[in-house]
Amino acid sequence: xxxxxxxxxxxxxxxxxxxxxxxxxxxxxxxxxxxxxxxxxxxxxxxxxxxxxxxxxxxxxxxxxxxxxxxxxxxxxxxxxxxxxxxxxxxxxxxxxxxxxxxxxxxxxxxxx
Amino acid sequence: xxxxxxxxxxxxxxxxxxxxxxxxxxxxxxxxxxxxxxxxxxxxxxxxxxxxxxxxxxxxxxxxxxxxxxxxxxxxxxxxxxxxxxxxxxxxxxxxxxxxxxxxxxxxxxxxxxxxxxxxxxxxxxxxxxxxxxxxxxxxxxxxxxxxxxxxxxxxxxxxxxxxxxxxxxxxxxxxxxxxxxxxxxxxxxxxxxx
Numbered sequence: 001x002x003x004x005x006x007x008x009x010x011x012x013x014x015x016x017x018x019x020x021x022x023x024x025x026x027x028x029x030x031x032x033x034x035x036x037x038x039x040x041x042x043x044x045x046x047x048x049x050x051x052x053x054x055x056x057x058x059x060x061x062x063x064x065x066x067x068x069x070x071x072x073x074x075x076x077x078x079x080x081x082x083x084x085x086x087x088x089x090x091x092x093x094x095x096x097x098x099x100x101x102x103x104x105x106x107x108x109x110x111x112x113x
Numbered sequence: 114x115x116x117x118x119x120x121x122x123x124x125x126x127x128x129x130x131x132x133x134x135x136x137x138x139x140x141x142x143x144x145x146x147x148x149x150x151x152x153x154x155x156x157x158x159x160x161x162x163x164x165x166x167x168x169x170x171x172x173x174x175x176x177x178x179x180x181x182x183x184x185x186x187x188x189x190x191x192x193x194x195x196x197x198x199x200x201x202x203x204x205x206x207x208x209x210x211x212x213x214x215x216x217x218x219x220x221x222x223x224x225x226x227x228x229x230x231x232x233x234x235x236x237x238x239x240x241x242x243x244x245x246x247x248x249x250x251x252x253x254x255x256x257x258x259x260x261x262x263x264x265x266x267x268x269x270x271x272x273x274x275x276x277x278x279x280x281x282x283x284x285x286x287x288x289x290x291x292x293x294x295x296x297x298x299x300x301x302x303x304x305x306x307x308x
Contacts, residue, residue, distance in 0.1 A: 043284065043288055049233050057258075063169070066166055067140055068136070
């Protein structure tokens with residue numbers, strides 16, 4: 001295997017994106033080629049530096065909160081909640097009161113006196 | 114009820130129904146992708162975080178127009194790239210001359226200065242700023258966004274062979290710059306010893 005071909009394949013070699021046969025050929029070349037060995041060392045250092053870039057992505061939670069505030073999701077949600085939940089709550093209260101009266105308990109006893 | 118197992122399409126539908134939690138899950142799920150694209154286009158700078166926020170606001174505003182004929186990640190990628198390019202134009206419009214561009218360049222774009230401080234990531238930022246934009250975006254998606262080659266190919270709607278070529282060329286260019294820096298560093302050290 002010639003140096004220019006090995007040099008070209010080293011990025012894939014470091015990422016383990018080559019098959020076993022090619023890896024053996026490159027290993028064999030690297031065993032005796034100082035220049036390609038130096039190139040490999042730089043690619044390994046580069047790969048390690050690139051892998052650290054994932055740590056620079058900020059946490060998603062605070063961003064999501066800011067976006068939700070900007071698009072007014074909280075405010076719209078509250079409005080929808082009032083529109084949907086309050087009538088349901090009021091209806092439930094009347095149904096409950098009706099059932100209680102039906103079963104002989106007057107929830108309004110004493111309030112009219 | 115957890116939404117994290119929902120597909121993007123399901124989350125979009127729930128978001129359009131007023132489901133705030135569903136949209137939050139969408140934001141959190143795709144934040145690495147969007148951040149990678151913004152960094153790939155803009156490089157470093159204080160406007161990156163604001164641009165990421167603006168991108169998601171645009172996503173929210175356009176949610177009803179998402180037809181499902183492309184992947185959601187592809188759709189959000191296109192919005193991210195367009196908004197990041199708008200941010201670049203805004204940067205340039207705020208500059209009066211080329212000298213201003215150099216003054217406003219973040220310190221990360223001056224690799225020698227950062228090299229003296231031994232800050233490897235900032236040195237890498239500086240070298241990456243000199244790459245072709247497509248190469249830089251793909252590299253950031255791969256490493257910052259932790260996307261596979263297949264995923265990047267689907268997101269960008271570009272053949273996987275092209276993606277591999279972009280990354281390959283980007284790494285070769287970065288390696289060349291790193292080796293040049295090493296040679297320059299050795300030469301400076303040698304001159305220092307001679308003195």
